[in-house]
Amino acid sequence: MLYDMIFIGGGVAALGGSIYAKRYNMETLILTDTLGGTITQTHLVENYPGFPSVTGQELAEHLIEHAKANNVEIRQGSRVNRVTKEGDTFKIEYGKEILESRTVVLATGTTYRxxxxxxxxxxxxxxxxxxxxxxxxxxxxxxxxxxxxxxxxxxxxxxxxxxxxxxxxxxxxxxxxxxxxxxxxxxxxxxxxxxxxxxxxxxxxxxxxxxxxxxxxxxxxxxxxxxxEIGRIPITSMFDELNLEKNEKGEIIVNPMSETSVPGCYSAGDITDMEWKQAIGGVAQGTKAAYMGFSFISAQKLKS
Ligand SMILES: Cc1cc2nc3c(=O)[nH]c(=O)nc-3n(C[C@H](O)[C@H](O)[C@H](O)COP(=O)(O)OP(=O)(O)OC[C@H]3O[C@@H](n4cnc5c(N)ncnc54)[C@H](O)[C@@H]3O)c2cc1C
The missing domain is CATH 3.50.50.60 (FAD/NAD(P)-binding domain)
Structure with missing residues (x-):
């Protein structure tokens, strides 16, 4: 099966973006090792609009519930080891499987420094x-x-x-x-x-x-x-073959609409060169990636 949009990572950026992707009627899949991501490591979130005071775990659960309510397909338990682009198709090695998609959103976040x-x-x-x-x-x-x-x-x-x-x-x-x-x-x-x-x-x-x-x-x-707690390092090695533009910190460079230097490839959340790394920023980038992916696929369909 050829997906329209595969989100790699299961944190807030991917979860938030997947809701929009699904609402654009795209065949959407989240591939992650674990769901929830970094936000689950904090006991208190008081700055996510609409949720005056929740634990990080609770915020993640709300997003997971919201994605599931929109029928986003979620697979967890394996790691993405390699992503390549062949022609117009992205090939994603997830555990032992190879999955294919027209667009990808890289949202694997960071690990601790x-x-x-x-x-x-x-x-x-x-x-x-x-x-x-x-x-x-x-x-x-x-x-x-x-x-x-x-x-x-x-x-x-x-x-x-x-x-x-x-x-x-x-x-x-x-x-x-x-x-x-x-x-x-x-x-x-x-x-x-x-x-x-x-x-x-x-x-x-x-x-x-x-x-x-x-x-x-x-x-x-x-x-x-x-x-x-001295900062974090982006997780990007499995995307090396895409030859994406990165900054000196190894973060993926995106424009304000979450586009990377590779057409059809978007990125969102802490993995990107977004200066201020907070859940709301990552979710916003994820949702913009969904919109841009939808426009990208629509334009491709018009051409063919
Ligand atoms: C201690 C602490 C407190 C914080 N407090 C707040 C706060 O109060 N408010 C706020 O807005 N933000 C807070 N943040 C920041 C916030 O947690 C992050 O900005 C946000 O969680 C990043 O989300 P993300 O989706 O980009 O990445 P992540 O949440 O890191 O998600 C990445 C996902 O990708 C998965 N993954 C990684 N590699 C692979 C792979 N190879 N294959 C498959 N899956 C993979 C991971 O398992 C994870 O699910 C805090 C961060 C920390 C560390």
């Missing part, structure tokens, strides 16, 4: 974590640090503080310039959060679990947990 310090890899899952919402409960009454200073780091420190005895936010810059003011105010009002600015972690130390960290100031601090 590592600190790259000694001890990080060895102690991952033994005190080192990249998801406060997932792991905060394991640190009841413990001392932890959060490495990072963007909005995600500040916001996720709040959930950590609900469980841990104390949270120290360690940030390499001298001020928090990227966090939402409301989250900063909450952080400042939380008694068991303190900050350590202009400081880098240089080593994570522990025999079988995290015991302490070293800073570039020469100091050491005894801690039970190290949470790392």
């Amino acid at each position: 590592k600190l790259g310090v000694p001890g990080e890899e060895e102690l991952k899952g033994r005190g080192v974590s990249y998801c406060a919402t997932c792991d905060a409960g394991f640190f009841k009454g413990k001392n932890v640090i959060m490495v990072g200073g963007g909005d995600s780091a500040v916001k996720e420190s709040l959930i950590l503080a609900e469980h841990a005895a104390h949270v120290t936010i360690v940030y390499r810059k001298s001020e928090f310039s990227k966090a939402e003011p409301i989250n900063l105010a909450r952080m400042e009002a939380t008694e068991n959060i303190s900050t350590k600015l202009s400081t880098n972690v240089t080593e994570i130390i522990g025999e079988t679990k995290v015991e302490k960290v070293k800073f570039d100031t020469g100091e050491e601090m005894a801690v039970d947990g190290v949470f790392i």
